[in-house]
Amino acid sequence: MDIALSSPLQVPLDTPPKRRRARSVIPGFGLTMGLTLAWLSLIVLIPLSTVFVRSAGMGLQDFLAAGFSDRALAAYKVSFGTAFLAAVVNGVFGLLTAWVLVRYSFPGKRIVNALVDLPFALPTAVAGIALTAIYAGNGWVGQFLEPLGLKVAYTPLGIVAALIFIGLPFVVRSVEPILEDFGVELEEAALSLGARPWQVFLRVILPAILPALLTGFALAFARGVGEYGSVIFIAGNMPYKSEIAPLLIVTQLEQYDYAAATAIATVMLVASFAILLLINVVQAWSRRRMAA
Numbered sequence: 136m137d138i139a140l141s142s143p144l145q146v147p148l149d150t151p152p153k154r155r156r157a158r159s160v161i162p163g164f165g166l167t168m169g170l171t172l173a174w175l176s177l178i179v180l181i182p183l184s185t186v187f188v189r190s191a192g193m194g195l196q197d198f199l200a201a202g203f204s205d206r207a208l209a210a211y212k213v214s215f216g217t218a219f220l221a222a223v224v225n226g227v228f229g230l231l232t233a234w235v236l237v238r239y240s241f242p243g244k245r246i247v248n249a250l251v252d253l254p255f256a257l258p259t260a261v262a263g264i265a266l267t268a269i270y271a272g273n274g275w276v277g278q279f280l281e282p283l284g285l286k287v288a289y290t291p292l293g294i295v296a297a298l299i300f301i302g303l304p305f306v307v308r309s310v311e312p313i314l315e316d317f318g319v320e321l322e323e324a325a326l327s328l329g330a331r332p333w334q335v336f337l338r339v340i341l342p343a344i345l346p347a348l349l350t351g352f353a354l355a356f357a358r359g360v361g362e363y364g365s366v367i368f369i370a371g372n373m374p375y376k377s378e379i380a381p382l383l384i385v386t387q388l389e390q391y392d393y394a395a396a397t398a399i400a401t402v403m404l405v406a407s408f409a410i411l412l413l414i415n416v417v418q419a420w421s422r423r424r425m426a427a
Contacts, residue, residue, distance in 0.1 A: 186397060190397045190398050190400075201398035202398035202402045207380070209374070210380040213294065213377060214380040215360060216291075217291055218298055221359050222352050222353075222356040223352075224299050225305070225352070226351065226352045228303070229305075233310040233311040234314060236251075236307070236311060237311055251304050254303065263297060263369055264368050267288055267368045270288040272288070289369065289373075290371060293370060293377075296369070297365045297366050297370075298362060301359070303355075305351050305355040306351030306352065309351030309354065310347050313344045317340070321339055322340065325338075349417060353411055363381040363382065366382075380403050387399065
């Protein structure tokens with residue numbers, strides 16, 4: 136006669152085991168999110184909100200007159216135009232530099248890799264003075280360019296040169312990790328199937344690195360729009376010709392015209408945010424397309 140013994144310690148076989156929540160070394164989401172929002176508010180949101188609050192008290196007509204004057208529009212054109220052109224150049228040559236650093240080994244590679252980060256450590260004023268000394272009419276490079284009719288220093292072209300210098304590391308450091316993770320096997324497979332090198336680049340490599348390339352482009356563009364120290368020495372700072380918007384803000388502050396300076400800063404802030412938002416939307420679309 137079989138007797139079934141029951142015990143409170145017995146657990147039915149079909150009962151799923153309880154899942155234990157993995158303990159994290161960092162406090163929970165509520166605390167970390169609260170600290171994050173508080174820190175961002177102190178560092179970013181509150182300072183930027185003062186610009187909007189100050190400009191809101193001007194009145195619409197005064198704001199439009201100060202923020203969209205002829206001189207301000209010319210400064211916006213110089214700042215955003217040169218920053219965009221420099222970011223495009225850095226997008227091309229930054230990708231080329233990252234490709235060389237990742238795919239090839241050569242003597243002095245560590246030195247070249249360190250030189251890429253030099254604009255991060257070098258004071259912007261030093262970079263501006265150095266570029267002016269090089270590209271001026273009597274400089275090492277400028278003395279050969281000006282007889283050819285190509286004047287760099289004290290022109291918008293000099294601004295582009297300065298922004299290329301300070302924006303290159305953003306593109307290189309954004310693309311470099313993606314190229315390191317990108318397997319060479321995919322390229323070899325495409326070549327073995329009859330694809331040409333330019334087809335491999337456009338259809339295999341470029342879609343994989345495009346989000347990172349756009350990120351580097353956006354960072355270089357944003358840095359170029361707000362750059363001041365390296366530009367004022369080589370720009371010439373001529374109103375309606377080579378005057379950048381940050382310099383115009385400083386000029387208005389020196390003249391104690393705080394309302395005009397705030398209006399110009401607000402326009403630049405909104406325009407920069409809109410452009411960066413557009414780039415982020417393009418990046419999200421590119422990631423979804425790659426995932427699909």
